[in-house]
Amino acid sequence: MNRRLFVLSSSAAALAACSSSSPLVPAAPTFVRQEVTEFAASPVLVKAFRDGVRAMMAFPDITDPRSWQYWHNSHWMATGMPPAAMASVWNQCPHRKPYFYVWHRAFLFFFEAMLRSMSGNANFALPYWNYYKHPQLPDIFAQPLLTDGTPNPLYWPVREGSLVTGLSYEAFSPALTAFNRDPANADTFEQVMEGNPHGHIHDMVGGDMGEVPTAAADPIFWVHHCNVDRLWSAWMNAGGGRRLPNAGDRWFNKSFTFNTSGSWTLGVSDVTDTARLNYTYSDLALPAIPAGGVIPEISIARHLNGHYMQAEGAQAQAQAQSQVAGSFSLDLQTLQLTIPLAASQIDAAAILILDGAQLTGTGGLSGYSYNLYVNLPNGTTPDNEEIDFDLGQLGSYVYSIEAMNAVAGNVQIAYPIGRVIAQQLAAGLAPSTNVTITFAVFGDPQSDASSTPMMQFRQLLLQG
Numbered sequence: 001m002n003r004r005l006f007v008l009s010s011s012a013a014a015l016a017a018c019s020s021s022s023p024l025v026p027a028a029p030t031f032v033r034q035e036v037t038e039f040a041a042s043p044v045l046v047k048a049f050r051d052g053v054r055a056m057m058a059f060p061d062i063t064d065p066r067s068w069q070y071w072h073n074s075h076w077m078a079t080g081m082p083p084a085a086m087a088s089v090w091n092q093c094p095h096r097k098p099y100f101y102v103w104h105r106a107f108l109f110f111f112e113a114m115l116r117s118m119s120g121n122a123n124f125a126l127p128y129w130n131y132y133k134h135p136q137l138p139d140i141f142a143q144p145l146l147t148d149g150t151p152n153p154l155y156w157p158v159r160e161g162s163l164v165t166g167l168s169y170e171a172f173s174p175a176l177t178a179f180n181r182d183p184a185n186a187d188t189f190e191q192v193m194e195g196n197p198h199g200h201i202h203d204m205v206g207g208d209m210g211e212v213p214t215a216a217a218d219p220i221f222w223v224h225h226c227n228v229d230r231l232w233s234a235w236m237n238a239g240g241g242r243r244l245p246n247a248g249d250r251w252f253n254k255s256f257t258f259n260t261s262g263s264w265t266l267g268v269s270d271v272t273d274t275a276r277l278n279y280t281y282s283d284l285a286l287p288a289i290p291a292g293g294v295i296p297e298i299s300i301a302r303h304l305n306g307h308y309m310q311a312e313g314a315q316a317q318a319q320a321q322s323q324v325a326g327s328f329s330l331d332l333q334t335l336q337l338t339i340p341l342a343a344s345q346i347d348a349a350a351i352l353i354l355d356g357a358q359l360t361g362t363g364g365l366s367g368y369s370y371n372l373y374v375n376l377p378n379g380t381t382p383d384n385e386e387i388d389f390d391l392g393q394l395g396s397y398v399y400s401i402e403a404m405n406a407v408a409g410n411v412q413i414a415y416p417i418g419r420v421i422a423q424q425l426a427a428g429l430a431p432s433t434n435v436t437i438t439f440a441v442f443g444d445p446q447s448d449a450s451s452t453p454m455m456q457f458r459q460l461l462l463q464g
């Protein structure tokens with residue numbers, strides 16, 4: 001066995017040995033993942049990062065975990081299906097379903113161990129990109145060339161945006177206490193977080209990051225996912241009733257494998273505490289909602305209602321899956337749709353489906369993102385109340401997930417509208433006989449193509 005692989009697999013074996021009892025868990029984790037601007041202050045660490053990425057990108061055998069492409073393919077392949085020998089370890093990432101967080105934590109753990117080995121620096125740990133503090137692409141990723149004129153291995157040419165705008169705080173609301181996606185615990189942190197900030201960042205960086213099959217090609221993927229992983233730790237660390245699924249829940253029975261021999265396998269219960277994986281983060285605080293912070297008033301550029309309506313509410317209620325509105329497109333202006341359905345006609349399990357979704361040629365480049373809101377009031381909304389109106393996030397990343405799930409080429413993107421309206425009713429937010437859906441856009445401020453369609457939809461369906 002290759003020495004590097006031995007080091008990596010023996011750390012996994014040590015981990016497996018300590019997974020059922022705690023005495024082997026070190027008192028203080030060996031590895032501290034730092035914020036990328038702190039990390040960038042250390043030339044030694046930056047050099048290790050670049051050396052490791054360069055070596056992995058140059059490694060020719062993509063079926064070997066020492067290659068960059070191996071890990072890109074573990075997340076999802078750019079095209080095609082895995083050959084039989086790799087079918088157990090490629091195309092594995094779960095999105096828009098449970099295990100999003102736990103799979104990516106295990107993925108980061110094994111990738112980081114390999115990158116550390118390939119970097120030649122035994123102290124290396126991945127940095128995280130805290131876009132709540134630094135909403136620009138980190139400098140060490142942004143420059144095509146290093147000062148000596150050689151290519152920067154952390155630079156990736158296929159990116160469309162560089163500024164991260166429109167991040168909200170809804171995933172950190174004290175109202176989100178449950179983690180899993182069991183229907184009985186539908187208002188989950190994991191589900192909200194996967195949209196915003198996770199999907200939002202994929203879309204705003206854009207280019208290869210903007211679609212699942214290409215995302216892990218870009219080195220920025222790893223520092224983004226480190227921050228997503230950190231935000232899970234921070235959310236748990238914040239207490240206040242925030243919790244994992246109940247002990248004994250079948251959720252804990254799942255495990256994930258990252259090499260073909262099966263020796264790099266971690267179960268859910270191995271990864272719920274990062275101390276057992278021998279790492280922590282330099283900052284475990286949740287992003288702070290600014291005191292008195294408000295989300296700015298969203299200026300509605302286009303409003304569709306009335307004649308747009310294709311079916312009456314009564315008819316919509318009569319069928320399991322009914323058309324509630326016709327075709328529309330989204331560009332880089334905020335759109336509001338009004339659907340004349342009374343909130344009382346929508347049960348808590350109702351989902352709104354964007355049916356027949358397509359990306360336009362420009363839309364396929366990404367670099368833009370939408371936040372969806374239900375019944376968003378006119379005027380400004382306090383940041384800590386945004387969760388009351390949040391329906392989810394939309395962009396090319398979510399599209400690419402649902403394109404892989406499409407039946408007969410029909411891409412459908414679903415949102416839990418019944419849950420949101422039920423929460424609004426419980427909070428005493430007056431429902432009306434109309435439901436409004438706001439697609440608040442965040443686009444590249446450099447762009448002047450504000451009326452160029454990015455996404456198109458055949459119809460809106462309501463499934464009760």
Ligand SMILES: [Cu+2]
Nearest residue numbers: 198202215225
């Ligand atoms: Cu991701």
